[in-house]
Amino acid sequence: MSQKSIPGIAINRLSLYLRVLDEQVKYNVDVISSQELSKITGFSAGQIRKDLAYFGAFGTRGNGYNTMYLRDRILNIIGLHKKIRVIVAGAGEMGKAIIRQSIEENSYINIVGVFDSDPQLIGERITDLEVIDAARMTEYVAKENIKVAIIATPPEIAQNTAEQLVKGGIASILNLAQIRLQVPEDIYLHNTDLAVEIQSVIYYSSKIEHVG
Amino acid sequence: MSQKSIPGIAINRLSLYLRVLDEQVKYNVDVISSQELSKITGFSAGQIRKDLAYFGAFGTRGNGYNTMYLRDRILNIIGLHKKIRVIVAGAGEMGKAIIRQSIEENSYINIVGVFDSDPQLIGERITDLEVIDAARMTEYVAKENIKVAIIATPPEIAQNTAEQLVKGGIASILNLAQIRLQVPEDIYLHNTDLAVEIQSVIYYSSKIEHVG
DNA sequence: CTGTGTGAAGGAGTTCACAGCG
DNA sequence: CGCTGTGAACTCCTTCACACAG
Numbered sequence: 001m002s003q004k005s006i007p008g009i010a011i012n013r014l015s016l017y018l019r020v021l022d023e024q025v026k027y028n029v030d031v032i033s034s035q036e037l038s039k040i041t042g043f044s045a046g047q048i049r050k051d052l053a054y055f056g057a058f059g060t061r062g063n064g065y066n067t068m069y070l071r072d073r074i075l076n077i078i079g080l081h082k083k084i085r086v087i088v089a090g091a092g093e094m095g096k097a098i099i100r101q102s103i104e105e106n107s108y109i110n111i112v113g114v115f116d117s118d119p120q121l122i123g124e125r126i127t128d129l130e131v132i133d134a135a136r137m138t139e140y141v142a143k144e145n146i147k148v149a150i151i152a153t154p155p156e157i158a159q160n161t162a163e164q165l166v167k168g169g170i171a172s173i174l175n176l177a178q179i180r181l182q183v184p185e186d187i188y189l190h191n192t193d194l195a196v197e198i199q200s201v202i203y204y205s206s207k208i209e210h211v212g
Numbered sequence: 213m214s215q216k217s218i219p220g221i222a223i224n225r226l227s228l229y230l231r232v233l234d235e236q237v238k239y240n241v242d243v244i245s246s247q248e249l250s251k252i253t254g255f256s257a258g259q260i261r262k263d264l265a266y267f268g269a270f271g272t273r274g275n276g277y278n279t280m281y282l283r284d285r286i287l288n289i290i291g292l293h294k295k296i297r298v299i300v301a302g303a304g305e306m307g308k309a310i311i312r313q314s315i316e317e318n319s320y321i322n323i324v325g326v327f328d329s330d331p332q333l334i335g336e337r338i339t340d341l342e343v344i345d346a347a348r349m350t351e352y353v354a355k356e357n358i359k360v361a362i363i364a365t366p367p368e369i370a371q372n373t374a375e376q377l378v379k380g381g382i383a384s385i386l387n388l389a390q391i392r393l394q395v396p397e398d399i400y401l402h403n404t405d406l407a408v409e410i411q412s413v414i415y416y417s418s419k420i421e422h423v424g
Numbered sequence: 425c426t427g428t429g430t431g432a433a434g435g436a437g438t439t440c441a442c443a444g445c446g
Numbered sequence: 447c448g449c450t451g452t453g454a455a456c457t458c459c460t461t462c463a464c465a466c467a468g
C-alpha cells in the first residue's frame with residue numbers, strides 16, 4: 001500500500017486541484033488541460049501532470065483531463081469519497097472558525113463532533129453541532145471509531161487532549177495549538193502553527209523590497 | 213542583503229526555537245545545547261545547528277548556546293525586535309481567533325488594526341482593538357505605513373481585499389481565506405489553507421496503519 | 425573531551441524536454 | 447498535431463561526519 005516517494009506537498013496540491021475542478025464542473029466545463037489548471041492554480045503544468053501521474057494516468061493525450069472524472073479520482077485518492085468523520089477538540093474561536101469554514105465552504109470535510117471542557121460552552125450550538133463535554137471525548141472517539149481529529153485548544157491542555165485522542169484510538173491529528181505535541185510513532189501528526197506562519201511573513205516583509 | 217540559499221522552512225523552525233528559548237529563559241536556564249533543543253523540538257541537532265549557522269555563529273564550542281543571547285539573535289533575524297505592526301482583514305471567527313492567539317499567547321506579534329465591512333461588527337472590541345470599517349483600510353495602510361497583513365475574510369472578497377492592501381502599499385500577506393490570490397510579483401504572499409491541511413490529514417489517516 | 429560550525433554526501437522534490445498516444 | 451505521461455537533470459534541503467574551538 002506504500003506508494004513509492006510521493007511528495008507530501010503533492011497531496012496539498014491535489015486538494016487545490018479538487019477545488020478548481022469543482023468550480024469547472026459547476027460552470028459545465030468538461031475538459032481541462034494541465035496548462036489551464038496551471039493558470040488558475042499558479043503551479044507549473046509539468047508539476048500538475050507529475051502530481052496526478054503519481055496516482056495513475058487520468059488524462060487523454062492531446063486533449064486534457066475530464067473534469068468530473070478527475071475530480072472523482074482525486075476524491076478517491078485523498079479518501080474524501082468515504083466522508084471520513086472528523087472531530088474538533090476545543091470550541092473556542094479557532095474551533096468555531098474551523099467548523100464554520102468546513103461546513104459553509106467545503107462539502108468534503110465531515111465534522112461530526114466538537115468538544116470543550118468549559119461549562120459555558122458545553123451545549124452551545126455551532127452551526128448544527130452541539131458542544132459536548134470534553135470529559136466524554138475519549139469514549140466518543142472509541143465508540144464511534146473516529147480516526148481524524150483537529151486540536152484547537154489552548155496550548156496548556158493540547159498535550160493532554162492529544163493523549164485522550166490517542167487513548168480513544170485516533171489515527172491522525174491536525175494540531176492548531178501553539179505547542180509541539182508528543183504522540184506515538186504510529187499516529188500521524190501535522191502541526192499548523194499560525195503564530196509561526198505570521199512570523200515567517202514578517203521575516204519576508206523586510207527581505208523582498210522590489211525584486212528585479 | 214540576499215543571504216545565499218536559506219531554506220524557507222528554516223525560518224519557521226527559528227520561530228519554534230524562539231518559543232523554546234523563551235521558556236528556558238523563564239526557567240532561568242542560561243545555556244542550551246543543540247542536543248537539548250533537539251529533544252524539545254523534535255528536529256535533529258544537526259539541522260538546528262545548520263539553521264542557526266545560516267545567520268552566524270551564535271554558540272560556544274564545547275558548551276552550547278546562551279539562551280538569552282540566542283533568543284535576541286533570532287528576534288533580530290526574523291525582524292521581531294522591531295515590533296512590526298500587523299493588521300487583520302476580516303473580524304469573523306478566524307480573524308478573532310488569530311487576534312486572541314497573537315495577543316494572549318505571543319508577545320512578538322503586534323496586531324494594531326482589524327477591519328470588516330459588516331456594520332454589525334464595526335465598532336466591536338476584540339481584546340483591546342476596535343473593528344474599523346473595511347472601507348477605510350487602504351487609507352489606513354498607506355497612512356500608517358503598514359507592511360504586513362493577514363487576510364481572514366470569506367473567500368468571495370479575499371481577492372478584492374488583497375488588492376486594497378496592495379494599493380495601500382503592503383509588502384507581505386498571510387492569506388487564510390480558502391482561495392488562491394493574485395498579487396503583484398513584488399508582494400510576498402503566503403497561503404495557509406486549513407481545509408487543505410485537514411484534507412491532507414484525512415489522506416494520511418488511512419495510509420499509516422501501524423508503521424513498522 | 426564536549427558540543428559547535430561546516431563541507432561533502434545523500435535524499436527529496438521540481439523542472440525539463442521529449443517520447444508516445446489519441 | 448496537441449497534450450499527457452515520464453525518465454533524467456537539476457535544485458533545494460537534510461543528514462552525516464569530522465575538524466576545531468573552548
